[in-house]
Amino acid sequence: MQYIKKWYNKKHNKMQIQAYLAFNGNCQEALNFYAELFKAKIQNRQSYEDKKIDVPSSYRQKLQHAELVGKGVHLMAYDASPDTPINHGNQIHMSVEINDKNEAEQLFNSLSEGGKVHHNFREREWGYFGRCTDKYGINWMVNSNI
Structure with a gap:
């Protein structure tokens, strides 16, 4: 374990922890809201469109991955596939x-x-x-x- 810590610190010099938010099909809407609120930009936007993932055709335009980046802000988010239930909780x-x-x-x-x-x-x-x-x-x- 000590070797891994030394290797990581030497190679990266820091650790960054980010939030990855999951949504039930309204990820783009939520990111638009947060982008305006935090004056940030949506980047690395990828839909399910050309992915080899088993999702319904009606879900293909939903976001498989996106990032919200701005001054002091870096969130990642996606629309969970329909077979992955999202439970609102306090985690x-x-x-x-x-x-x-x-x-x-x-x-x-x-x-x-x-x-x-x-x-x-x-x-x-x-x-x-x-x-x-x-x-x-x-x-x-x-x-x-x-």
Whole structure:
């Protein structure tokens, strides 16, 4: 194990962890929403169209893979094939840190619109915080320490 750590650190010099979001056929819609909200771009967009994967023809235009990339943002996402059930749960929370309280509150309000607020955006011991589930079933925590 120690050898693997040394090899990885020497070769890559860092570790990056990203979220990979799964959707039930509305991945493009969700990415469009997030792209506008975070001022990011959708990249590496691949549909099921030319893939040798057993999905219905009505699902071929759905996204097999896409990435949302911008300043401080890099998410990966896809539409799970129809035979892969997606269950909304609390296994994943996306956490956003913003140094501007007003910007953080505006972002929280946009994310929670049409979704569910679990903790209102308000002052806490460490700064300002709010937790919600957006209209696509993704859980978000928005923090601002200013």
